[in-house]
Amino acid sequence: MLSTMNSSLPKTILLVDDDDHLRIMLQDYLRREGFSSREASNASGTMKILQQEKIDLAITDIKMPGKDGLELMQEVHKDYPQIPFIIMTGCAPEYSFEQIVDAGAADFITKPFPLRILQTKINRILYEKKIHQHLQKALIRFENLFEDFLGAIASTLEKRDPYTAGHQRRVGKLAEAIAQEMGVDEEKTNVLRLAAFVHDIGKISVPAEILVKPGKLTEIEMSIIKTHAQAGYDILKNIEFPWPIAEIVLQHHERLDGSGYPRGLVGEECLMEARILGVADAVEAMSSHRPYRPALPLSMALEEVSQKKDILYDANVVNACLRLFNNRLSIENVLS
Ligand SMILES: [Fe+2]
Structure with missing residues (x-):
């Protein structure tokens, strides 16, 4: 089921890293795998992209000049809570796994990493997001139906x-x-x-x-x-x-x-x-x-x-x- 993720409209992935070489390499890879991608080297570039287009998932480096990846993610989540984040960590002992997850990341990956592992994580997160959206819609439908049902009961009583x-x-x-x-x-x-x-x-x-x-x-x-x-x-x-x-x-x-x-x-x-x-x-x-x-x-x-x-x-x-x-x-x- 996960492998079907790329079969519909291409999902847009935002890459944030101050390492130009890594960004370009990841962008090439994601495009070859059927994703659309955007890139930024810092927090302000990220916010500009988010104002212009819909992003399905973001991948950010943790250590960057200015805002770090966790601060960036939290700022993004204030306005775009639906965007899941994968945090890329390298040699960064000051960040713990708990800290990354508690900050709201969907997952993290340690550099250097095989590209197929990153792709597996992306596919899993996008799949979970899709399921979550379906459940949210079903819940709203259920709540509306339920309210109508209670309204019908109320009018029955009021007839008497x-x-x-x-x-x-x-x-x-x-x-x-x-x-x-x-x-x-x-x-x-x-x-x-x-x-x-x-x-x-x-x-x-x-x-x-x-x-x-x-x-x-x-x-x-x-x-x-x-x-x-x-x-x-x-x-x-x-x-x-x-x-x-x-x-x-x-x-x-x-x-x-x-x-x-x-x-x-x-x-x-x-x-x-x-x-x-x-x-x-x-x-x-x-x-x-x-x-x-x-x-x-x-x-x-x-x-x-x-x-x-x-x-x-x-x-x-x-x-x-x-x-x-x-x-x-x-x-x-x-x-x-
Ligand atoms: Fe009463």
Whole structure:
């Protein structure tokens, strides 16, 4: 399979070495083997080439005047993290193998080397890069499909409960915005948004007449409503998500002081994502119309979570939410 690498469009290899003779010799060899190649003798020449054309792989000497090969590679990786590097080392005892790999090199080769060994390394690295790109594309396709699937589940639920139509999606966007304001990493933020899209899925097991009942709910009806967190978890728990979506859904009504449900978790026993979801859910729900009460002004919803900061709601989450709404008059302004 590796030998097929040269059969498609020629890959472009960038050679960086202050030794003109070696560079020319390597360039001749790579061209004979079907690669396209570019060459530079130092860091600034390298950056100019990168601005002009797409490079598939770079091979650089480690010891050069000015920036050394590792510094050059790290500078390149700031703007072009996808370019793999092979580092050529000669007599350079000051550089260890660990240092080269830790700096981000795909491989290294010690001078002098047989050219066929270099070619084997190039082919292997380009092949791995191709596989990695395929996996990345497949993962993005899977995540998009998964999001559509969760969206379909959410709309099914909302058919039974028109008063909360759009609620889960709006909570998802608000939770995402709060997480971004808090500096939560991208993957956790995406998972949180997905969990929020289906956080009330357990309401599918609550009779519709309770969901749409105008007026105050009785204690028994309220206890039936409260089963939706556990029911949602039970629906989602057997799907092998690589993320804790079922757990976040289970915990979205837990509160900091242990007064929430279903488990009465206290403080950080509750997942950070669920603490964010809890605030987003409360703010969105309070500022939306329900059969048993009209929508509250956004300012009142924010005042409510603010007053319950450190009691029911995580202070960091509430503060991020308040910052987000600073000078904005509606949830739409934040979500648009
Ligand atoms: Fe809920």
